[in-house]
Amino acid sequence: MSEDRIIKLEHLSKKFQIKGTEVTAVDQVDLEVGRGEIFGIIGFSGAGKSTLVRCINLLERPTEGAVYFDDTDLMSVGQAELKKIRQKMGMIFQQFNLLEQRNVIDNVCYPLEIAGVKKAERLERARELLKIVDLSEKEKAYPSRLSGGQKQRVAIARALATNPEVLLCDEATSALDPITTKSILELLKKINQDYGVTIIVITHEMKVAERICDRIAVMSEGKVVECGAVKEIFLNPKSDTARRLILSDDQIDESGQGRKVLRIAFDGQSSFEPFISSMTVHTGIMINILGANTENIGGKAYGQMLIEAPKEEASLQKIKEFLTEKGIYFEEGGKSA
Amino acid sequence: MTQELWELLGKGILETLYMVLVSSAVAYVIGIPLGVLVFVTDTGGICRNRAVNFIFGGIINLVRSVPFLILLVAILPFTRLVVGTTIGSTATIVPLVAAAAPYVARMVESSLKEVDHGVVEAAQAMGSSNFQIIYKVLLPEAKPSLVVGATISLATILGYSAMAGFVGGGGLGAIATNYGYYRYDSETMLITVLLLVLIVQLFQEVGLRLVNHIDKRIK
Structure with missing residues (x-):
């Protein structure tokens, strides 16, 4: 903070x-x-x-x-x-919660209406907001004609209408597909940076x-x-919940059949190295990848990988030494048996 | 079929429409606030109040459970007090309103229940007062359903108005009773029944067209 x-x-x-x-x-x-x-x-x-x-x-x-x-x-x-x-304090929801019988601009006007803002002023502010969320051309459309992402954009514009200092987002992207989720998150980030919300x-x-x-x-x-x-x-992650949230549940299930698992988490610099290959070359151990998830976040590459740990203690030790030497964070076990 | 009979039926139609439309209008003036009141004070409503909900819900149930003909007779003194007489179309409006208002209240309540609670929650999060939620969120969002409800209510009230013909009410019901029932004139009876069916159809058709026109969710 x-x-x-x-x-x-x-x-x-x-x-x-x-x-x-x-x-x-x-x-x-x-x-x-x-x-x-x-x-x-x-x-x-x-x-x-x-x-x-x-x-x-x-x-x-x-x-x-x-x-x-x-x-x-x-x-x-x-x-x-x-x-x-x-x-x-603006708020947006998983199910968008737009007024179905009002068109887009009237939805955005609603909080201004109840705050007692005059009509001309309301419309001006609402148009400004629709521009921010990139929906100016949908002004007269009714919510039932909009896609999920568009509905959430209207909801965001509505939540911002009264110039709130805080925006509460309750599972705002949970009903959206990954690409739409990304664009909504980018919009939220922009709002945070440009308007200090x-x-x-x-x-x-x-x-x-x-x-x-x-x-x-x-x-x-x-x-x-x-x-x-x-x-x-x-x-x-220190808590069991955090660990389970980081590894998706199916990755945990997959690793649950009595196999030992190593979770490797790495950032920026090391993720661009041919890491698995060099580990195999260095240790002479074949690596079985159970799950992987790498991404570019906030300009830095974050990633994690779930590999099957060898059963022999000596081989496992070799891998651990290699990881430590490379300065890569790892932990044993995931949630396996 | 005589000229006389046609004139009689024409008058009957007008009387019926007069009774039904006026009593429906008054029933809605009472029923909408009553329905809203029962809805918002119910468990999970925006201003929960057990006592208010119990009392008004109880009154609605009480009136609704009295068969219309009995209600009509039971409130005769009240009807005389209000309109000065107990026979004719205008006198029939009083019991019609008494029977229809609680019915309408329940129709309104059920329409409001269809409004997604999330929308109400969003309105609360934006700082709406309860009154603003009622007239800017609940009622407008429930509008299509309210119109459907009104269509159904009109048909029900039309049925009641025909029943009132038995005890001195006016309209097509009175014609059916006087000619069809007392004089065994089944032809006239049949015609009045057909006319009643047509009026119901008309209400239904107009109502549904209106719903399609105002509901922004379908288009």
Whole structure:
């Protein structure tokens, strides 16, 4: 966190009563989000991420704890004040949640309408926003005629209409294909850089977090189990959840049949070397690749590979020595048996 | 078929349309707020309130469970108080409204239930007040479904109005009762029934065309 904080959650808990039993969706979470950063909250389904993000704008009222926006304690403000604060926090959703009976420009105008902005001014601002999200020509179209990516762009324009300081994104790319996901993430990044909007991204995809987040918090069973710079967590995950999020589940399954697995994580410089080949040449061991996933993120190449570790301890040792010598991070086991 | 009969039927049609349209309009003036109230105070609604929901939901169910003919007779004193008489088309409007308003409220409620909760949540996240959510989100988003509901309600109210013919109401129902039932004039009875069928068809057709026109999801 380089600059001052904009959002602070303190001992935040949210409990639900479901059929008489108490379910703790968010459990004693402490978090700080810095002004201008892109902060990720990542975890598997049911980890409590969506509930947590709804506690930030009080769509869900926390059972315990405090939420601070700037220095305002949101739990203590009245309804009228809360509405004003919500206008400073835009939100976008997995299912876009556009008004189906309003066309694109009227959707973008909605938050301005309720904020009491005059019609001419509303339209001008809405057109400006549609230009930012690159949808100017769809002004009069109705949502049902738009693709998923276009709908999310409208939702982003709508969320930005009142010049919010924070944008909450609840699984904003989870309903989109990979290419559209990429373009939406680029748009979010642009908004963050050009307008200084703090962005909080909820996702279950490590890829999304890697692409745009500065820092992430890993959630499991309502708790934040790990929090730090995205690169750090990616290279050296401490929690089991983070490890499982980094390796996709099928990679874990594949490696689960009694085979030993090595996860190799590398960045920029080393990923462009013919790394596997030189490992084979150096150690004289045939390498079986179980899964690989390399990408260019934020100008640096990040990547990871899952290889089958040799059963003999001596060979394994050789590989480990080679990796250490090359300065490449590795860990044993993934989630294998 | 005499000239007289045609005149009678023409008058009957006008009376029926008058009763049905006026009582539907009044029923909607009462039913929309009532339906909205029951919807927003329900579990998961935007302003949950058990007591309000229970009381108004209870009133709706109570009135809805009384058969229309009994309701019509039961509120005769009230009808006399309002319009000064208990016979004729105008007098029939009172029980028609009493029966239709709770029906309409339930129709409105079910239309509102079709609105995606995510849209309401998004509106809340943008800082909308409950009132803004009702008139800028819920009602406009439910509009096509509300029109479908209105079409169904009109047909139901038309049916009620015909029943009212039995106890001194006007319109086609009265003609069917007086000529078909009391005088065994099955030809006239058949004609009135056909006319009622035609009116239902007309409502249906107009309603569906209107829905196709206003619903922005299909086009």
